[in-house]
Amino acid sequence: MIMVVASACSSSNTCYESMDSSFRITMHKMVFDQDKERYVEQDFRTTATIRGVGIDSLLYDMETDSRFEVPLNKMDSQSVFLIEQMKVQEGDTMFVEDTLWVEYSSALEFVSLECGCVSVFDVKNVRYSVNMIDSVNLVYGHVDRLKVNNLKVYVRK
Amino acid sequence: MRKWVVILAMLVMVFDAVAQRDSVVVRKKEADPNYERPVFQGFSAHVDLLTPAMNLIFGKVYGTEVTFDLNLYNRLFPLIEIGYSDVEQTLASNITYKTNAPYLRFGINYGILRPINKAGKRRLLDCYPYVGARYGMAFMNYEYKNVEIRDEYWGGMTTTEYSKPFVYSGWLEIVAGVRMNLAAGFTMGWAFRFRTAVHTSAETKAYTWYIPGYGKSDGSSFTFSYTIGYTYKVKKVRDRDGTGMLTAKKPQ
Numbered sequence: 001m002i003m004v005v006a007s008a009c010s011s012s013n014t015c016y017e018s019m020d021s022s023f024r025i026t027m028h029k030m031v032f033d034q035d036k037e038r039y040v041e042q043d044f045r046t047t048a049t050i051r052g053v054g055i056d057s058l059l060y061d062m063e064t065d066s067r068f069e070v071p072l073n074k075m076d077s078q079s080v081f082l083i084e085q086m087k088v089q090e091g092d093t094m095f096v097e098d099t100l101w102v103e104y105s106s107a108l109e110f111v112s113l114e115c116g117c118v119s120v121f122d123v124k125n126v127r128y129s130v131n132m133i134d135s136v137n138l139v140y141g142h143v144d145r146l147k148v149n150n151l152k153v154y155v156r157k
Numbered sequence: 158m159r160k161w162v163v164i165l166a167m168l169v170m171v172f173d174a175v176a177q178r179d180s181v182v183v184r185k186k187e188a189d190p191n192y193e194r195p196v197f198q199g200f201s202a203h204v205d206l207l208t209p210a211m212n213l214i215f216g217k218v219y220g221t222e223v224t225f226d227l228n229l230y231n232r233l234f235p236l237i238e239i240g241y242s243d244v245e246q247t248l249a250s251n252i253t254y255k256t257n258a259p260y261l262r263f264g265i266n267y268g269i270l271r272p273i274n275k276a277g278k279r280r281l282l283d284c285y286p287y288v289g290a291r292y293g294m295a296f297m298n299y300e301y302k303n304v305e306i307r308d309e310y311w312g313g314m315t316t317t318e319y320s321k322p323f324v325y326s327g328w329l330e331i332v333a334g335v336r337m338n339l340a341a342g343f344t345m346g347w348a349f350r351f352r353t354a355v356h357t358s359a360e361t362k363a364y365t366w367y368i369p370g371y372g373k374s375d376g377s378s379f380t381f382s383y384t385i386g387y388t389y390k391v392k393k394v395r396d397r398d399g400t401g402m403l404t405a406k407k408p409q
Contacts, residue, residue, distance in 0.1 A: 015250065054312065055310065057310065071309075071310045071311070073311040074306055074313070075308055076295055108304070108306065110361075110363055110364055111303070112363045112366065113248050113254050113301075113365060114248055116250040116252055116304060116305060117317075119306065
């Protein structure tokens with residue numbers, strides 16, 4: 001009996017929650033649809049290398065995908081990313097680099113005593129260079145543990 | 158004038174006849190022998206010894222609780238349980254959680270053993286099993302210290318702390334137990350408790366990591382209590398009407 005009660009009283013100190021709140025970027029391009037006779041949006045799989053400015057460690061190293069998740073700086077109100085995309089033009093392979101500035105406010109959200117706090121962000125503004133990037137659209141500015149598409153990046157043809 | 162007097166007299170006779178018929182119906186109703194008269198049969202006060210001891214050993218929770226109950230009909234026991242808990246815990250995340258608050262539960266126990274057996278004889282109820290239900294509540298202050306914020310990619314680490322006063326938490330309990338007489342009015346009891354349906358005024362249940370009187374708020378829990386205390390019973394004399402019923406002793 002005592003053992004049953006003792007096991008009921010003992011607590012597990014392990015965190016089983018996902019504590020990751022990443023900013024999700026999806027890549028798109030606009031293509032002309034002959035049937036609809038207008039430009040339509042398509043997912044764009046690109047081979048990219050992504051890292052934070054001032055950080056040596058790479059977030060993505062020549063990975064081919066149309067969706068990338070990057071961490072925002074918890075200690076700052078701005079995170080700057082370098083996005084280097086591979087581009088094949090007339091048989092030649094080249095790398096085109098763009099810079100993405102993400103400006104936001106952040107807050108702490110308590111998860112549990114075992115896991116601690118997670119940072120949540122409200123993105124206010126996104127600026128970008130226009131080498132490979134044509135335009136961006138901030139579709140959902142709140143960044144938390146629920147993974148949603150936050151930013152659409154449209155690349156040049 | 159005489160006509161009105163006659164009408165009034167007839168109405169009085171009719172109402173009287175109806176009233177007499179109703180009173181006959183009431184008199185026919187017999188008292189349930191399993192609910193002893195008078196209504197008030199005593200009261201008791203108990204201290205829980207096991208819960209504070211177990212909490213101290215396994216949970217670093219300091220506090221105790223007392224139970225006051227009334228004995229109605231020797232079957233129903235409305236009660237209140239009052240306690241106080243002081244908790245301070247530091248987990249692997251290095252966060253320290255601290256709360257201290259009084260708590261209150263109110264509810265009722267129902268004696269499941271019938272006082273009259275199948276042969277119509279009265280049982281000696283020195284020991285009675287019961288089932289019951291409680292609603293518990295606590296108005297708590299909580300405090301988090303050393304909440305660490307670490308950025309693995311960008312680098313940097315900081316700590317923060319925060320607190321919130323007067324947060325309400327409530328819950329439900331299902332209880333099954335037994336109470337037995339020791340000697341000279343002293344009684345003891347064991348009970349199993351199932352605690353569930355926590356609700357709180359905090360933003361999420363995660364903030365109220367430990368609720369005084371409930372325990373860890375992350376789910377339902379099953380606990381065991383051992384109480385000891387004093388029970389006052391109304392003195393009784395045996396009724397001579399042949400029913401075997403016991404009645405309260407009349408004051409001299």
